[in-house]
Amino acid sequence: MTQPTFDATTSAEEVVDGLDLTGKTYLVTGCNSGLGYETARVLGARGARLIGLARTRDKAAQALAKLGVAGDAVACDLGDLDSVRAAVDAVRQLAPLDALIANAGIMALPELQQIQGFEAQFYVNHMGHFVLVTGLLDRLTDAGRVVMLSSGAHRYAKAGLELDNLSGERDYDPWRMYGRSKLANILFARSLAARFGASGRTAVALHPGVIETNLGRHVPNKEAMYERLKHMLKTVGQGAATQVYAAVHPAMAGVTGVYLSDCAVAETLPEGQDDALAAALWERSEAIAAGASA
Ligand SMILES: NC(=O)c1ccc[n+]([C@@H]2O[C@H](COP(=O)([O-])OP(=O)(O)OC[C@H]3O[C@@H](n4cnc5c(N)ncnc54)[C@H](OP(=O)(O)O)[C@@H]3O)[C@@H](O)[C@H]2O)c1
Numbered sequence: 001m002t003q004p005t006f007d008a009t010t011s012a013e014e015v016v017d018g019l020d021l022t023g024k025t026y027l028v029t030g031c032n033s034g035l036g037y038e039t040a041r042v043l044g045a046r047g048a049r050l051i052g053l054a055r056t057r058d059k060a061a062q063a064l065a066k067l068g069v070a071g072d073a074v075a076c077d078l079g080d081l082d083s084v085r086a087a088v089d090a091v092r093q094l095a096p097l098d099a100l101i102a103n104a105g106i107m108a109l110p111e112l113q114q115i116q117g118f119e120a121q122f123y124v125n126h127m128g129h130f131v132l133v134t135g136l137l138d139r140l141t142d143a144g145r146v147v148m149l150s151s152g153a154h155r156y157a158k159a160g161l162e163l164d165n166l167s168g169e170r171d172y173d174p175w176r177m178y179g180r181s182k183l184a185n186i187l188f189a190r191s192l193a194a195r196f197g198a199s200g201r202t203a204v205a206l207h208p209g210v211i212e213t214n215l216g217r218h219v220p221n222k223e224a225m226y227e228r229l230k231h232m233l234k235t236v237g238q239g240a241a242t243q244v245y246a247a248v249h250p251a252m253a254g255v256t257g258v259y260l261s262d263c264a265v266a267e268t269l270p271e272g273q274d275d276a277l278a279a280a281l282w283e284r285s286e287a288i289a290a291g292a293s294a
Helices: 034-045 057-067 081-092 120-139 152-156 174-196 214-218 222-228 241-248 275-289
Strands: 025-029 049-054 071-075 097-102 140-149 202-207 259-261
Touching (some): 025 034, 034 049, 034 241, 049 057, 081 120, 097 120, 097 241, 120 140, 120 174, 140 174, 140 241, 152 174, 174 275
Parallel strands (some): 025 049, 025 097, 049 071, 140 202, 202 259
16 A cells, blocks of 8 residues: 555544544553543544553543443553453453554653562553563454554663663662663564564554653653643644554554654664563563562
């Protein structure tokens, strides 16, 4: 097909214009807010069935009800691996997944917070999704897609993944640790793509743009931050465009192992293309999921 001409101004609604998603099933984490909510709205409006995940089942159910989209609400607290495993079990009872959109996240916690001894952004943004996605790989359809929400802020991971500092205790910095978690999202997608090979299943990571959502809630003086960034702010509709493009657009069929921004392939930090680092992260994540400490 001819490549669509999408760019930074394209909205998620424009991405799905003319597409019939009847019979498709999409899982979205963080379906109750910001980009996840908009993604659920736009896909549901095109006839897709949604599996909406949120910290609590109530939050997910309320979001789907408010949107009036067909779907299932599932509790999944990404900071609690038992909750994630229960979500995996619940999702396994539902229809196979045409795409799994790992969208939920937290950003720039001002003080070090730890979960099970691990820095919280790494744990929620990466580990929670690692356990969720790896638990559902065999529930992807033959052409199923994994879409990892990363960020241009992965560039703040100046010291790379810091696998020797997963506790976050050495020289804690809110943005460097957020950046590290988002670099982990890129490397996880890269590992998945390598594992999928030419199977037809795909995995990509992406930067949605800069959008004023609840994500900024932990940033002191966030109004000043958004004011400073106002020349590049996207609307929520524009912000959800790249993940919707990655998850459902025919032009993305078979496209795997890439990083997207503004509905186009973009460059990551060199560390985002480091296969040895991706393999080390996978191995460490498996160990953490099995109970290893920081
Ligand atoms: N907005 C931006 O400018 C921007 C830029 C680059 C990347 N991103 C990425 O885009 C994604 C979506 O962000 P957004 O802007 O839509 O933010 P948002 O409005 O704050 O939405 C984040 C979602 O993640 C959920 N979440 C947070 N912690 C969770 C946990 N422990 N378990 C389960 N769910 C949890 C939130 O649930 P609650 O409502 O219950 O907290 C919410 O549904 C994130 O991964 C973010 O890193 C956003």
